[in-house]
Amino acid sequence: xxxxxxxxxxxxxxxxxxxxxxxxxxxxxxxxxxxxxxxxxxxxxxxxxxxxxxxxxxxxxxxxxxxxxxxxxxxxxxxxxxxxxxxxxxxxxxxxxxxxxxxxxxxxxxxxxxxxxxxxxxxxxxxxxxxxxxxxxxxxxxxxxxxxxxxxxxxxxxxxxxxxxxxxxxxxxxxxxxxxxxxxxxxxxxxxxxxxxxxxxxxxxxxxxxxxxxxxxxxxxxxxxxxxxxxxxxxxxxxxxxxxxxxxxxxxxxxxxxxxxxxxxxxxxxxxxxxxxxxxxxxxxxxxxxxxxxxxxxxxxxxx
Numbered sequence: 001x002x003x004x005x006x007x008x009x010x011x012x013x014x015x016x017x018x019x020x021x022x023x024x025x026x027x028x029x030x031x032x033x034x035x036x037x038x039x040x041x042x043x044x045x046x047x048x049x050x051x052x053x054x055x056x057x058x059x060x061x062x063x064x065x066x067x068x069x070x071x072x073x074x075x076x077x078x079x080x081x082x083x084x085x086x087x088x089x090x091x092x093x094x095x096x097x098x099x100x101x102x103x104x105x106x107x108x109x110x111x112x113x114x115x116x117x118x119x120x121x122x123x124x125x126x127x128x129x130x131x132x133x134x135x136x137x138x139x140x141x142x143x144x145x146x147x148x149x150x151x152x153x154x155x156x157x158x159x160x161x162x163x164x165x166x167x168x169x170x171x172x173x174x175x176x177x178x179x180x181x182x183x184x185x186x187x188x189x190x191x192x193x194x195x196x197x198x199x200x201x202x203x204x205x206x207x208x209x210x211x212x213x214x215x216x217x218x219x220x221x222x223x224x225x226x227x228x229x230x231x232x233x234x235x236x237x238x239x240x241x242x243x244x245x246x247x248x249x250x251x252x253x254x255x256x257x258x259x260x261x262x263x264x265x266x267x268x269x270x271x272x273x274x275x276x277x278x279x280x281x282x283x284x285x286x287x288x289x290x291x292x293x294x295x296x297x298x299x300x301x302x303x304x
Contacts (some may be wrong), residue, residue: 001277002297004087005233005268006104008070008097010259012198014062014284018303019048020071027057028079032110036068037269039114043106049179059128059201063096063121064114069108070100070280073302077279090240090273092233092264095164096120096205098254105228107247123212124255128202130211130236132177133201135292136184139170140193149190153182161207164259168289169193174203211253217252220278231271238263242269265292275303 022029023045033045051159056062070093091101095118103113138146143162150160150173160175160183173183184195202208225248231240234250238260241247244287265288275297278285279287282292286298 002087002095003089004084005090005092005273005276005284006074006088006101007102007276007278008091008093008284009066009278009280009284010094010097011059011066011200011204013280013284014056014066014199015281016051016053016056016287017049018065018281019045019072021303022069022072026072026076026079026195028075032072033068033074035110036114037132038066039111040064042046042116057199057201060121063124064276064280065118067094067100067103067114069302070097071113072280074104075099075208076143077200077301082088084277085274085296088230089266090231090233091228091269092268094261095235095254095259097280098232098235098251099292100280101232102225102247102251105230105232107224107225107228107232108242116219116223117233120212120216121143121257123219124204124209124214125201127209127212129209133159133175133203133208134177134180135172135174135198136180136248137166137170137172137196137198137257138165138187138192139196141171141191142167142170145190146173146187149183149187150175150179153179153186155179155182159206159208161206162258163203164261165263166259166261167265167288168262169291170288172198175205175208176203196280200284203300205254205255205258212255213252216255220252222249233264233268235259235261235264238267261288261290269296271292
Protein backbone atom coordinates (compact mmCIF):
# COMPACT_ATOMS: atom_id res chain seq x y z
CA UNK A 1 0.00 0.00 0.00
CA UNK A 2 1.20 3.53 -0.78
CA UNK A 3 2.31 5.93 1.95
CA UNK A 4 -0.06 8.84 1.32
CA UNK A 5 0.39 12.53 1.98
CA UNK A 6 -2.90 14.35 2.49
CA UNK A 7 -3.01 17.90 1.09
CA UNK A 8 -5.39 20.78 1.74
CA UNK A 9 -5.81 23.80 -0.58
CA UNK A 10 -5.42 27.44 0.36
CA UNK A 11 -7.08 30.71 -0.43
CA UNK A 12 -7.79 31.22 -4.10
CA UNK A 13 -9.38 27.79 -4.47
CA UNK A 14 -12.78 28.98 -3.24
CA UNK A 15 -15.77 28.78 -5.61
CA UNK A 16 -19.48 29.39 -5.25
CA UNK A 17 -21.18 26.11 -4.40
CA UNK A 18 -18.22 24.69 -2.51
CA UNK A 19 -19.32 22.17 0.11
CA UNK A 20 -22.88 21.92 -1.20
CA UNK A 21 -22.51 18.40 -2.64
CA UNK A 22 -20.84 17.18 0.54
CA UNK A 23 -23.60 18.54 2.75
CA UNK A 24 -26.41 17.23 0.55
CA UNK A 25 -24.84 13.77 0.36
CA UNK A 26 -23.34 13.19 3.81
CA UNK A 27 -25.01 14.15 7.12
CA UNK A 28 -21.62 14.34 8.87
CA UNK A 29 -20.56 17.14 6.53
CA UNK A 30 -23.78 19.03 7.21
CA UNK A 31 -23.22 18.62 10.94
CA UNK A 32 -19.76 20.16 10.61
CA UNK A 33 -21.18 23.17 8.78
CA UNK A 34 -23.80 23.53 11.50
CA UNK A 35 -21.03 23.52 14.11
CA UNK A 36 -19.14 26.07 12.04
CA UNK A 37 -22.16 28.38 12.04
CA UNK A 38 -22.24 28.23 15.84
CA UNK A 39 -18.53 28.99 16.15
CA UNK A 40 -18.49 31.78 13.55
CA UNK A 41 -21.83 33.38 14.39
CA UNK A 42 -23.09 33.33 10.81
CA UNK A 43 -24.38 30.83 8.23
CA UNK A 44 -21.24 29.75 6.39
CA UNK A 45 -23.12 27.40 4.06
CA UNK A 46 -25.31 30.28 2.88
CA UNK A 47 -22.19 32.21 1.85
CA UNK A 48 -20.72 29.15 0.11
CA UNK A 49 -24.01 28.57 -1.71
CA UNK A 50 -25.26 32.06 -2.52
CA UNK A 51 -22.25 34.33 -2.07
CA UNK A 52 -22.14 36.82 -3.59
CA UNK A 53 -18.73 35.84 -4.94
CA UNK A 54 -17.22 39.12 -3.76
CA UNK A 55 -18.19 38.19 -0.20
CA UNK A 56 -16.89 34.62 -0.48
CA UNK A 57 -13.60 35.96 -1.87
CA UNK A 58 -13.12 38.24 1.14
CA UNK A 59 -10.37 36.78 3.32
CA UNK A 60 -12.48 36.76 6.48
CA UNK A 61 -15.01 34.45 4.78
CA UNK A 62 -12.98 32.46 2.26
CA UNK A 63 -10.56 31.13 4.86
CA UNK A 64 -13.22 29.66 7.21
CA UNK A 65 -15.06 28.32 4.15
CA UNK A 66 -12.03 26.52 2.72
CA UNK A 67 -11.09 25.15 6.14
CA UNK A 68 -14.58 23.83 6.82
CA UNK A 69 -14.96 22.22 3.39
CA UNK A 70 -11.56 20.56 3.82
CA UNK A 71 -12.42 19.17 7.24
CA UNK A 72 -15.90 18.11 6.09
CA UNK A 73 -14.39 16.14 3.20
CA UNK A 74 -11.79 14.57 5.50
CA UNK A 75 -14.48 13.63 8.03
CA UNK A 76 -16.57 11.98 5.32
CA UNK A 77 -13.53 10.05 4.10
CA UNK A 78 -12.83 8.81 7.63
CA UNK A 79 -16.40 7.47 7.79
CA UNK A 80 -16.76 6.15 4.25
CA UNK A 81 -13.22 5.02 3.33
CA UNK A 82 -11.28 4.29 6.53
CA UNK A 83 -8.63 2.28 4.66
CA UNK A 84 -7.87 5.33 2.52
CA UNK A 85 -7.36 7.45 5.63
CA UNK A 86 -5.30 4.71 7.30
CA UNK A 87 -2.76 5.01 4.48
CA UNK A 88 -2.15 8.69 5.26
CA UNK A 89 1.29 9.12 6.85
CA UNK A 90 1.80 12.91 6.57
CA UNK A 91 -0.15 16.11 6.00
CA UNK A 92 0.45 19.51 4.42
CA UNK A 93 -1.60 22.47 3.32
CA UNK A 94 -1.04 25.51 1.14
CA UNK A 95 -1.03 28.63 3.35
CA UNK A 96 -4.48 28.56 5.00
CA UNK A 97 -4.57 24.83 4.21
CA UNK A 98 -1.82 24.24 6.77
CA UNK A 99 -4.38 24.92 9.51
CA UNK A 100 -6.60 22.23 8.01
CA UNK A 101 -3.61 19.88 7.96
CA UNK A 102 -2.83 20.54 11.63
CA UNK A 103 -6.47 19.97 12.56
CA UNK A 104 -6.63 16.74 10.53
CA UNK A 105 -3.43 15.55 12.22
CA UNK A 106 -4.94 16.06 15.67
CA UNK A 107 -3.11 19.22 16.72
CA UNK A 108 -6.30 21.27 17.03
CA UNK A 109 -9.96 20.51 17.59
CA UNK A 110 -12.30 21.56 14.77
CA UNK A 111 -13.85 24.38 16.82
CA UNK A 112 -10.51 25.76 18.02
CA UNK A 113 -8.94 25.54 14.57
CA UNK A 114 -11.92 27.36 13.08
CA UNK A 115 -11.65 30.10 15.71
CA UNK A 116 -7.98 30.52 14.78
CA UNK A 117 -8.79 30.57 11.07
CA UNK A 118 -11.48 33.20 11.66
CA UNK A 119 -9.06 35.42 13.58
CA UNK A 120 -6.34 34.84 10.98
CA UNK A 121 -8.69 35.84 8.18
CA UNK A 122 -9.84 38.96 10.02
CA UNK A 123 -6.26 39.97 10.86
CA UNK A 124 -5.08 39.45 7.28
CA UNK A 125 -8.08 41.30 5.85
CA UNK A 126 -7.38 44.20 8.21
CA UNK A 127 -3.73 44.28 7.12
CA UNK A 128 -4.78 44.11 3.47
CA UNK A 129 -7.13 47.08 3.92
CA UNK A 130 -4.21 49.36 4.85
CA UNK A 131 -2.83 49.62 1.32
CA UNK A 132 -3.97 48.34 -2.12
CA UNK A 133 -2.08 45.10 -2.65
CA UNK A 134 -2.54 41.64 -4.09
CA UNK A 135 -1.01 38.58 -5.71
CA UNK A 136 -0.58 37.16 -9.20
CA UNK A 137 0.62 33.83 -10.57
CA UNK A 138 3.44 34.00 -13.11
CA UNK A 139 3.42 30.96 -15.40
CA UNK A 140 6.35 29.79 -17.48
CA UNK A 141 9.29 31.51 -15.79
CA UNK A 142 11.79 30.16 -13.26
CA UNK A 143 12.42 31.67 -9.82
CA UNK A 144 15.51 33.61 -10.90
CA UNK A 145 13.59 35.29 -13.72
CA UNK A 146 10.66 36.14 -11.43
CA UNK A 147 12.98 37.60 -8.79
CA UNK A 148 14.63 39.75 -11.46
CA UNK A 149 11.23 41.01 -12.63
CA UNK A 150 10.23 41.87 -9.08
CA UNK A 151 13.46 43.87 -8.67
CA UNK A 152 12.77 45.71 -11.92
CA UNK A 153 9.13 46.51 -11.18
CA UNK A 154 9.44 47.74 -7.58
CA UNK A 155 9.52 51.51 -7.12
CA UNK A 156 9.79 53.93 -4.19
CA UNK A 157 9.90 51.42 -1.37
CA UNK A 158 7.17 49.17 -2.75
CA UNK A 159 6.94 45.50 -1.83
CA UNK A 160 6.97 42.95 -4.65
CA UNK A 161 8.42 39.47 -4.20
CA UNK A 162 7.88 35.77 -4.91
CA UNK A 163 5.41 34.56 -2.29
CA UNK A 164 4.13 31.12 -3.33
CA UNK A 165 6.85 28.86 -4.72
CA UNK A 166 4.36 26.35 -6.08
CA UNK A 167 6.09 24.25 -8.74
CA UNK A 168 8.38 24.66 -11.77
CA UNK A 169 6.95 27.40 -13.94
CA UNK A 170 4.30 28.52 -11.45
CA UNK A 171 5.34 31.15 -8.94
CA UNK A 172 2.95 33.61 -7.30
CA UNK A 173 4.22 37.11 -6.60
CA UNK A 174 2.83 39.35 -3.91
CA UNK A 175 3.04 43.06 -3.19
CA UNK A 176 1.69 46.54 -3.80
CA UNK A 177 -0.92 46.60 -6.55
CA UNK A 178 0.91 49.34 -8.44
CA UNK A 179 3.98 47.11 -8.65
CA UNK A 180 1.92 44.09 -9.75
CA UNK A 181 0.34 46.21 -12.50
CA UNK A 182 3.84 46.96 -13.79
CA UNK A 183 4.91 43.35 -13.52
CA UNK A 184 2.06 41.91 -15.62
CA UNK A 185 3.19 43.37 -18.99
CA UNK A 186 6.87 43.05 -18.01
CA UNK A 187 6.48 39.34 -17.30
CA UNK A 188 4.74 38.78 -20.63
CA UNK A 189 7.53 40.62 -22.41
CA UNK A 190 10.08 38.47 -20.54
CA UNK A 191 8.48 35.30 -21.88
CA UNK A 192 5.88 34.34 -19.29
CA UNK A 193 3.09 32.22 -20.78
CA UNK A 194 0.50 33.95 -18.65
CA UNK A 195 0.11 36.16 -15.56
CA UNK A 196 -3.06 35.51 -13.57
CA UNK A 197 -4.26 37.90 -10.82
CA UNK A 198 -5.38 35.85 -7.80
CA UNK A 199 -8.66 36.14 -5.89
CA UNK A 200 -7.09 37.26 -2.63
CA UNK A 201 -7.48 40.46 -0.65
CA UNK A 202 -3.86 41.50 -0.29
CA UNK A 203 -0.14 40.82 -0.43
CA UNK A 204 -0.06 37.62 1.58
CA UNK A 205 3.29 36.15 2.62
CA UNK A 206 5.11 39.48 2.53
CA UNK A 207 6.02 42.16 5.05
CA UNK A 208 2.74 43.93 4.21
CA UNK A 209 1.08 41.30 6.41
CA UNK A 210 3.21 42.30 9.42
CA UNK A 211 0.24 44.03 11.14
CA UNK A 212 -1.52 40.65 11.20
CA UNK A 213 1.33 38.81 12.90
CA UNK A 214 0.88 40.24 16.40
CA UNK A 215 -2.86 39.51 16.37
CA UNK A 216 -2.32 36.01 15.03
CA UNK A 217 0.44 35.26 17.51
CA UNK A 218 -1.83 36.34 20.38
CA UNK A 219 -4.58 34.06 19.08
CA UNK A 220 -2.17 31.13 18.73
CA UNK A 221 -0.77 31.68 22.23
CA UNK A 222 -4.27 31.49 23.69
CA UNK A 223 -5.26 28.34 21.84
CA UNK A 224 -4.56 24.80 23.10
CA UNK A 225 -2.43 23.01 20.52
CA UNK A 226 -1.21 19.44 21.03
CA UNK A 227 1.46 17.34 19.35
CA UNK A 228 0.16 15.90 16.10
CA UNK A 229 -0.30 12.22 15.35
CA UNK A 230 1.60 12.51 12.06
CA UNK A 231 4.12 14.95 10.59
CA UNK A 232 2.76 18.22 9.22
CA UNK A 233 5.08 19.79 6.64
CA UNK A 234 5.41 23.52 7.20
CA UNK A 235 5.17 26.16 4.49
CA UNK A 236 7.93 28.09 6.29
CA UNK A 237 10.76 25.56 6.24
CA UNK A 238 9.38 22.66 4.12
CA UNK A 239 10.17 20.31 7.01
CA UNK A 240 8.01 17.88 9.03
CA UNK A 241 6.84 18.87 12.49
CA UNK A 242 4.83 17.15 15.20
CA UNK A 243 5.62 19.24 18.30
CA UNK A 244 2.95 21.72 19.36
CA UNK A 245 5.36 24.54 20.22
CA UNK A 246 7.08 24.29 16.83
CA UNK A 247 3.75 24.29 14.99
CA UNK A 248 2.51 27.30 16.97
CA UNK A 249 5.65 29.29 16.11
CA UNK A 250 5.63 28.33 12.43
CA UNK A 251 1.96 29.24 11.98
CA UNK A 252 2.63 32.73 13.35
CA UNK A 253 5.58 33.21 10.97
CA UNK A 254 3.78 31.82 7.95
CA UNK A 255 1.81 34.93 6.91
CA UNK A 256 4.93 37.03 6.25
CA UNK A 257 7.18 34.36 4.71
CA UNK A 258 7.07 32.72 1.29
CA UNK A 259 5.20 29.43 0.92
CA UNK A 260 7.77 26.76 0.04
CA UNK A 261 5.28 24.37 -1.52
CA UNK A 262 7.51 22.71 -4.13
CA UNK A 263 10.21 22.15 -1.50
CA UNK A 264 7.62 20.67 0.88
CA UNK A 265 6.39 18.18 -1.73
CA UNK A 266 9.94 17.19 -2.66
CA UNK A 267 10.79 16.68 1.02
CA UNK A 268 7.71 14.49 1.47
CA UNK A 269 8.78 12.40 -1.51
CA UNK A 270 12.29 12.09 -0.07
CA UNK A 271 10.77 11.00 3.25
CA UNK A 272 8.90 8.10 1.64
CA UNK A 273 5.52 9.55 0.68
CA UNK A 274 4.67 8.05 -2.72
CA UNK A 275 1.08 9.19 -3.34
CA UNK A 276 -1.01 12.25 -2.54
CA UNK A 277 -4.67 12.92 -1.81
CA UNK A 278 -5.98 16.48 -2.31
CA UNK A 279 -8.94 17.00 0.01
CA UNK A 280 -11.43 19.86 -0.21
CA UNK A 281 -12.12 22.25 -3.05
CA UNK A 282 -10.64 22.08 -6.54
CA UNK A 283 -7.63 20.45 -8.22
CA UNK A 284 -5.01 23.19 -7.86
CA UNK A 285 -2.62 21.16 -5.73
CA UNK A 286 -2.80 18.11 -7.99
CA UNK A 287 -1.79 20.41 -10.83
CA UNK A 288 1.32 21.50 -8.95
CA UNK A 289 2.21 17.88 -8.16
CA UNK A 290 2.26 16.90 -11.82
CA UNK A 291 4.58 19.82 -12.57
CA UNK A 292 6.93 18.66 -9.80
CA UNK A 293 6.93 14.99 -10.83
CA UNK A 294 4.60 13.57 -13.49
CA UNK A 295 4.91 10.09 -11.99
CA UNK A 296 3.38 11.07 -8.65
CA UNK A 297 0.17 9.15 -7.95
CA UNK A 298 -2.60 11.60 -7.06
CA UNK A 299 -6.24 11.43 -6.08
CA UNK A 300 -8.77 13.83 -4.61
CA UNK A 301 -12.01 14.10 -2.71
CA UNK A 302 -14.33 16.99 -1.99
CA UNK A 303 -16.57 19.03 -4.23
CA UNK A 304 -18.21 17.20 -7.11
